[in-house]
């Protein structure tokens with residue numbers, strides 16, 4: 001997925017060269033979209049986040065100073081996560097009714113459906129915060145400190161959201177996931 | 179100890195478990211099964227397939243960047259012609275200094291505003307538009323201010339060629355300075371939150 005993006009292309013992208021920036025886009029669109037889709041509630045939101053992320057990347061890559069292997073990926077992912085979180089917060093604000101523990105309500109209403117859920121559906125049922133925390137921590141490898149900073153919450157709150165996410169998933173999926 | 183909570187299991191998995199929880203895990207088959215399930219869930223999450231965006235968004239990104247670059251270039255160009263126009267109508271330069279009586283005060287005001295605008299413009303040039311670190315809100319604020327400046331510049335160009343009153347000119351320049359000031363402030367206080 002991250003093929004064919006050499007140092008030269010990155011250097012050219014930093015000067016604002018549009019063809020090189022497009023190469024960066026092609027190399028990372030999947031990574032960014034996947035991350036955005038896991039955090040956002042809809043595919044449309046994730047697509048918008050993809051666009052917003054690359055707009056930011058194009059504007060800021062000239063200032064990117066990382067040289068470690070993987071640092072560009074880490075930076076782009078961080079931009080994506082932060083854009084996705086902004087989007088989730090905005091949506092939340094709009095749909096304040098869905099806010100109050102949507103997962104709890106669902107879980108209570110039809111506990112048996114749980115057994116038929118697959119992992120992706122179960123993820124989608126988690127509250128935005130729980131889903132984001134479990135994804136960033138367990139899949140992307142962010143620390144609770146990273147997550148707390150990114151989401152503007154405390155470390156202990158991030159930890160409790162992670163436990164909550166796993167308890168829900170465990171309840172819906174049973175002991176054997178997938 | 180009672181059975182491990184999800185918090186305990188996660189802490190154990192992440193190398194932060196208490197000694198008590200560790201001991202319990204070693205003794206309790208039920209908790210070991212839950213622990214194993216936690217690991218499997220983590221592995222299953224990681225194994226979810228990567229997704230492809232349903233549509234490409236590059237053309238939209240590219241269009242927006244090109245638009246911003248065009249606006250930027252136009253802004254600088256408009257500024258250059260404005261200074262020329264201002265000089266031509268005697269707002270700045272030697273002639274303005276020779277204006278007399280009641281007109282003198284406003285001429286000086288006008289001159290001061292033009293110079294202020296010029297200084298702000300220079301301050302702004304320190305920020306390369308392609309390498310700004312702006313969050314979404316700051317970026318849209320900048321775009322909005324730049325659009326408003328562009329509108330005022332049009333008004334100024336018209337006013338200066340069409341012989342507008344000094345009061346009108348003064349007002350336009352005042353607005354321009356205010357917007358330029360806002361623009362500089364957005365850049366200065368911008369948060370480098372993306373962790374460059």
Ligand SMILES: [Zn+2]
Nearest residue numbers: 181182206209
């Ligand atoms: Zn036990």
